[in-house]
């Protein structure tokens with residue numbers, strides 16, 4: 546792949562962004578559907594508890610409340626990624642020539658990500674949910690990521706999050722039984738992220754062109770660790786404890802829930818396929834993706 550091939554992709558992505566982008570500050574995006582007040586926060590199949598004994602014992606109203614809290618957790622991780630990627634990528638491009646096609650696209654991407662984060666905050670508040678404090682290890686990893694992640698690792702971890710949210714949000718935006726603000730914001734996110742993913746994929750390929758086998762294998766390991774932390778971060782004990790569940794029971798059920806593992810594998814499938822094509826699915830990385838239920 547030559548520099549001019551990459552530049553022409555970045556120019557195309559910019560043209561596409563000019564043609565179809567959203568301003569999610571419009572209050573209509575967050576309007577709740579009053580005829581559908583018991584709707585879910587996300588398609589119930591994405592709840593880690595779906596199909597368990599606890600799930601079977603819950604009323605529709607309880608499932609609605611649970612999935613609304615769970616989507617707040619998922620989107621909270623999404624916001625954390627959107628903010629982290631900006632810090633990581635902007636500091637690496639602070640002195641770059643701003644007229645370069647990749648830098649211009651990065652500026653466009655950061656504008657998107659800021660509005661996505663704001664959009665998710667508004668959507669969560671409009672469905673009456675709230676964000677939960679995350680484990681301290683998440684904060685430590687965030688600092689390492691923002692400070693030290695080098696090019697293909699930064700883009701790799703960003704792509705992991707983007708690909709997994711893409712699969713989940715395609716379901717959420719199309720599910721009639723999901724709360725309207727989540728459906729609308731998922732649609733906006735899917736459209737705009739469809740440009741971010743080719744940007745990340747191309748950057749990873751460019752960074753690794755001619756890289757040594759050692760660097761490739763080390764980077765693949767760090768990307769896998771980052772992806773593991775994201776996947777694990779989607780499940781937060783505070784969500785369940787706040788709703789009155791016994792965490793030990795919930796944890797046991799989630800760990801033993803084959804449906805949940807299948808959904809996580811489905812979310813990761815396009816990302817894993819990309820890694821495999823690019824030679825980033827090394828033995829060590831595979832082991833980690835299996836531990837994360839992503840492979």
Ligand SMILES: [Fe+2]
Pocket residue numbers: 627657658661734738
């Ligand atoms: Fe985003």
Ligand SMILES: [Fe+2]
Pocket residue numbers: 658707738741
């Ligand atoms: Fe993105």
